[in-house]
Amino acid sequence: MTRVLGGLAVPTTTFDESERLVWAGRGPAYAGSFAKLCAYPVPWLLDAAGVGPGVRVLDVGTGSGTAAAAACARGATVTAVDAERTMVELARRAAPEADVRLAALPDLPFADAEFDAVVANFVLNHVGRPKDTLAELRRVVRPGGWIALTIWAAPPAAGQRLIGRAIQAAGAVRPPHLPAGLAAEDDFHRDESGLTGLLEAGHLREAECGTLRWDHRASPEEWWSGPAGGVAFGGQLVRSQTPHVQAEIKRHFDALSIEFASEDGLLSLPHAALLARARH
Template sequence: MTTTAFDDHERSRWAGRAAAYDRSLAALCAHPAPSLLDAANVGAGTRVLDAGTGSGTVARLASARGATVVAVDAEPSMVELARSRVPSAEEVRLAALPRLPFSSGSFDAAVANFVINHVGDPLAAIGELRRVVRPGGRIAVTIWPDPPPEAQSLWGEVFDAAGVDRPTSVPRVDAERDFPRTPEGFAGLLDAAGLVDVRCDTITWAHRTDPEAWWGGPANGISRPGLLMETQPAAMIVRIRAAYNELTAPYRDPDGLLARPTAALLASASVP
């Protein structure tokens, strides 16, 4: 299922972490789901593939619209969770981009919510989505932009305040396979895959969450901050937590929820 060192790294990072993801970052990733399905023209009678379903948020919403849903994920714990969350799905199975176990033209639409961030060959991944969607069908995908928005960049501020030494190198997509994480760069990726009527929109919102949930993601090894957190000694974790509490205090609502601006890129296109 893996094709690059980055893919191997991503598989190892998410192994067994479905529950931790569901408690922390799932709500953040859920926000663009309605817009993602709108961009793919998913409605009653649409046969749609949800690639990288995670905890099943997009698949469940598509099913509620009356679509026929097939969902896949590369992580077994995610597949198990999504199966329990979306019993109406036609199928939820283990599979990963850029190799999907479906015939060409099997779907009316394909969506991938924050999945392209986690694959080692983004163009091949988009090309595979194109392959499994019929001519005239729609593809819609989301990614996090770079530079990161305020909600995500908070962790850099926390680590700087705590005095955490950053690693000199972290696993990344090979330069020759990467693309600019900008509206123009993301649209260019879909264009390079041979899709048509390409557009890319920026979605902005304020993410409101329990501060413990936001802390719990990296504290349980989720995302790049989690990779850094799990290598720290106990004394440094105490310092990181103190910095987190101090830096998030100004952004807490009267009800105690943490609110920070964030953004996502939503690109969509048609299959010629």
């Protein structure tokens, strides 16, 4: 399958197509599990992009619409897109003042230089060709406008590893429909220098990147509801296992969760994300 980028036909990768399948219909499960986690960087993301009153901002990969709603609350003129229909439905409810559309990277249905700023919260993790994605974001933002984005840092923080540790301890096997990762020529180091270098390679100016660290608070039931609901790669991996292996994953999850338990019964899960921005 191909999509059009800047007038050129760009083939989508196996990773892209797998991501579409992984997230299909997962909006409600995401909203009830990981959406709160992913909302944490939103204020800093909007600050980095200079989002304020009257700013024409595009929220790419809006998910449940948290960033779009926050941008509307700042008085911005907001357009938001997501590749998954159930996410679009959630975002329209969360941000009724925004223009929310169904659209997939790397071809966005907008004119050149249509926006003053673009934000992408945990989106670059989900595309097969990050360089093509940045080229498209650069195309739709005006000269001098900011692009701000977040990705998960590597190596992942302890809280982010919890579910993966349970999966590994149970001996789960990755099914063939889940991608192993990006092609070597498309990947980049998920650290501050690697993300800054990717932005600079995309002909963006004044690139800068920092690391956000926080403890995400969630009940064990809430945190387990993500993989149990098939959310993201880990959830699809869990749901592809036999009932016995799924039960073993849950058993290991319960045991490992004790490391993060607080006196109030919630888990305190350390996470780390990269927040970067650059100017067209």
